Amino acid sequence: MSYNSRLSDYIQRRGFLLRVGLITGGIFLNGCYKRLKAKSYDIPGKLSGPNEKAGHLLRDKISFPKPLEHSKVKILIIGSGISGLSAGRWLKQSGETDFEILELEAHKGGNAHSGKNKDAAYPLGAHYVTVANNEDEVLMDFFKEINVITHMEKGLPYYNEFYLTFDPEERLLINGEWQEGLVPEFGVPELEKTQIKRFLAEVEELRLKKGADGKFVFNVPVSESSSDKSYLKLDLMSFKDYLDKKGFTSKYLLWYLNYACKDDYGRKISDVSAWAGLHYFASRRGLAANAERNAVLTWPQGNGWLMEQLADPLDKYIRTSSMCYQLGYTDNGKVLALVYDVNTQQNRTIEAEKVILCAPQYVNNRLLRGIKRPGVDYKELQYAPWLVANIKVSALSGGRGMGLCWDNVAYDTPSVGYVNSGQQRLNTAEDGHTLTYYLPLCDFEPAVARLAAYSRSYEQWLDIIMPELEYIHPGLTKVITNIDLWVWGHGMISPSVDLIWGDNLQQARKAIDQKIFFAHSDLSGISIFEEAFHQGIRAAKEVLKNNG
Numbered sequence: 001m002s003y004n005s006r007l008s009d010y011i012q013r014r015g016f017l018l019r020v021g022l023i024t025g026g027i028f029l030n031g032c033y034k035r036l037k038a039k040s041y042d043i044p045g046k047l048s049g050p051n052e053k054a055g056h057l058l059r060d061k062i063s064f065p066k067p068l069e070h071s072k073v074k075i076l077i078i079g080s081g082i083s084g085l086s087a088g089r090w091l092k093q094s095g096e097t098d099f100e101i102l103e104l105e106a107h108k109g110g111n112a113h114s115g116k117n118k119d120a121a122y123p124l125g126a127h128y129v130t131v132a133n134n135e136d137e138v139l140m141d142f143f144k145e146i147n148v149i150t151h152m153e154k155g156l157p158y159y160n161e162f163y164l165t166f167d168p169e170e171r172l173l174i175n176g177e178w179q180e181g182l183v184p185e186f187g188v189p190e191l192e193k194t195q196i197k198r199f200l201a202e203v204e205e206l207r208l209k210k211g212a213d214g215k216f217v218f219n220v221p222v223s224e225s226s227s228d229k230s231y232l233k234l235d236l237m238s239f240k241d242y243l244d245k246k247g248f249t250s251k252y253l254l255w256y257l258n259y260a261c262k263d264d265y266g267r268k269i270s271d272v273s274a275w276a277g278l279h280y281f282a283s284r285r286g287l288a289a290n291a292e293r294n295a296v297l298t299w300p301q302g303n304g305w306l307m308e309q310l311a312d313p314l315d316k317y318i319r320t321s322s323m324c325y326q327l328g329y330t331d332n333g334k335v336l337a338l339v340y341d342v343n344t345q346q347n348r349t350i351e352a353e354k355v356i357l358c359a360p361q362y363v364n365n366r367l368l369r370g371i372k373r374p375g376v377d378y379k380e381l382q383y384a385p386w387l388v389a390n391i392k393v394s395a396l397s398g399g400r401g402m403g404l405c406w407d408n409v410a411y412d413t414p415s416v417g418y419v420n421s422g423q424q425r426l427n428t429a430e431d432g433h434t435l436t437y438y439l440p441l442c443d444f445e446p447a448v449a450r451l452a453a454y455s456r457s458y459e460q461w462l463d464i465i466m467p468e469l470e471y472i473h474p475g476l477t478k479v480i481t482n483i484d485l486w487v488w489g490h491g492m493i494s495p496s497v498d499l500i501w502g503d504n505l506q507q508a509r510k511a512i513d514q515k516i517f518f519a520h521s522d523l524s525g526i527s528i529f530e531e532a533f534h535q536g537i538r539a540a541k542e543v544l545k546n547n548g
C-alpha cells in the first residue's frame with residue numbers, strides 16, 4: 001500500500017474535525033476557536049522557532065519605552081544571518097572596523113541556526129552546501145580561509161575530507177525498497193525511465209550552455225547568470241507549464257522534480273518559475289581534485305558550522321537580543337535606528353552613517369515605515385514555511401535494500417525526508433541516531449500554511465509527522481526518545497514566476513539615498529548559503545564605495 005493511500009485511511013479514521021485541524025490546528029465552532037485534541041503520542045520533546053515575541057513587537061504597533069541610551073557607529077548591519085555576517089566579514093577584511101551587527105535573536109545565524117541534545121549538535125535549518133563553482137573565487141577564498149579547501153591540486157581545489165559527505169550519501173524508499181540515489185529507479189517502468197533520462201540529458205546540456213553575453217545561462221550566485229532574454233523568458237512561466245510543454249508526464253519524474261523544488265524552495269513545480277526549477281539542476285559545475293562534481297559539504301550542525309566560521313571572528317561586533325524596530329533619519333541626515341533589547345526590555349537609539357539591512361524584506365517593510373522604496377511591492381514576495389524535526393531514536397529498523405545514508409527520502413510522502421545528522425561525526429559514541437526531518441508546508445498558499453503552522457501544538461505536529469515516519473520505519477514510534485520541533489514561518493523566499501528576473505527584486509536591491517543598503521538571500525530570489533554570502537559582499541562593497 002502506498003504512503004498516500006495509507007495516509008488517506010488514517011485521515012478517515014481521525015475524522016473530519018482532525019482533517020480541518022491538519023490545516024488549521026483548530027477550528028471555529030459557533031464562533032469560538034477550539035483547539036483540536038490530537039492523538040496522543042507519548043514522546044517527550046519541545047516546539048520552538050524564531051523569537052515569536054520579537055515578531056509580535058515588530059508586527060503590532062505597540063509603543064516602546066523611551067530610549068535610555070544613544071550611540072554612534074559608522075556602519076550598522078541589521079541581522080546576523082549568513083548575509084549579515086558575510087557583510088561584516090567583508091568590511092573587516094577591507095580594514096573597516098567601525099561597525100556593529102544587531103541580531104534580534106539570542107543566537108546568531110538566522111536560518112543556519114543549530115541545536116543540540118545531550119549527545120550532539122544538529123541542524124535546525126540549513127544543513128549543506130555543494131562544492132563551489134570553480135569560477136566563484138570569492139567563495140573559494142572563504143573556503144580556503146576556513147580550511148574547507150585545504151590546498152589546490154593540479155589547478156583544482158582539494159576539499160577537506162572531513163567535510164565532504166561521508167558515504168553512503170543518498171537513498172530513496174520506493175516501491176517497498178530502499179534504492180541508492182534519489183532519482184527513481186527501483187520498480188520504475190521503462191517508458192518512465194526514458195523520460196527521466198531525457199530530462200536529465202536536457203538539463204545536462206543546459207548546465208554548459210552560455211547566453212549571447214558569454215555567461216553561463218544558470219549560475220551561482222544568480223547575478224552571475226546570463227541575462228540573455230531568450231533564457232530569461234523561462235522566468236515568465238511556471239516550471240509545471242514548462243514540463244507540460246516539453247511532454248514530461250512520467251509520475252516518477254514529476255515526483256522527483258516536485259521533490260527537488262520542495263527541497264530547495266519549499267514549493268512545488270506549479271509554484272516556482274521554470275528558470276528557478278531548471279537552476280536547481282543546471283547551475284552547478286563545481287569540480288574538485290578529490291570529489292565528484294557537485295559533491296556535498298556538510299557538518300553535524302549543518303550550515304551552523306559555516307555560520308560559526310563567519311561569526312566567531314566578528315564576535316565583538318555582534319549584539320544579540322537587539323531588535324531594530326524602526327529606521328529613520330536624524331536632522332543632520334544620518335540614519336537613526338531604534339533598537340529594543342529583548343532581554344532588558346530597554347530601548348536605545350543608534351546613529352549610523354550607513355546601514356546594511358540584512359533582514360528579509362517582509363521585516364524591512366516594517367522597519368522602513370515612512371521611508372519610500374520606489375518600485376518595491378512587498379506583497380509579491382512570498383516566503384515558504386517549514387517544519388524541522390530533530391528526532392532522537394535509540395535504534396533504527398533496517399528495511400529492504402540500501403542501509404542508512406546521510407540523506408534519506410521516501411517517494412510520494414509529504415516531507416523531503418531526513419538527514420542522519422550523525423553521519424559526519426567522528427565520535428561514534430552516540431546512543432542511537434538523531435534524524436533531522438524536513439517538512440515543507442507547501443500544500444496551501446504560504447500565508448495560510450504559516451497561520452496554521454503557528455497555531456499548532458507540539459502534539460498536533462506529532463499527529464502530522466508520525467504517520468509518515470511510521471510508514472518509512474514501521475515501529476519507529478516505540479524507539480523515539482525525544483523530538484525537537486522547530487517552525488520556520490518565513491523559511492525561504494519562493495522563486496515564483498517573474499520574481500528572480502522581475503523588476504521587484506531589482507528595485508529592492510537598490511540602496512536608499514546611498515545610506516540604507518540591502519543584503520539578504522531573498523534579494524536573489526533563491527534562498528541558499530551562496531546567495532546570502534554574495535548578497536552580503538555586494539552590499540558591503542557598495543557601502544565601502546560610498547564611504548565618506
Ligand SMILES: Cc1cc2nc3c(=O)[nH]c(=O)nc-3n(C[C@H](O)[C@H](O)[C@H](O)COP(=O)(O)OP(=O)(O)OC[C@H]3O[C@@H](n4cnc5c(N)ncnc54)[C@H](O)[C@@H]3O)c2cc1C
Nearest residue numbers: 079081082083104110111126127128324491521528529532
Ligand atoms: C528549513 C530550511 C532549510 C534550509 N536548508 C538549506 C541548506 O541546506 N542549504 C542552504 O544553502 N540553504 C538552506 N536554507 C536557506 C537559508 O535560508 C540560507 O542558506 C541562509 O542561511 C539565509 O541567510 P540570510 O542572511 O539571507 O537570512 P536569514 O537567515 O533570514 O537571516 C536574517 C537575520 O536577521 C535577523 N533579523 C530579522 N529582523 C531583525 C531585526 N528587526 N533586528 C535585528 N535582527 C533581525 C534574523 O533573526 C536573522 O538572524 C534553508 C532554509 C530553511 C528555512
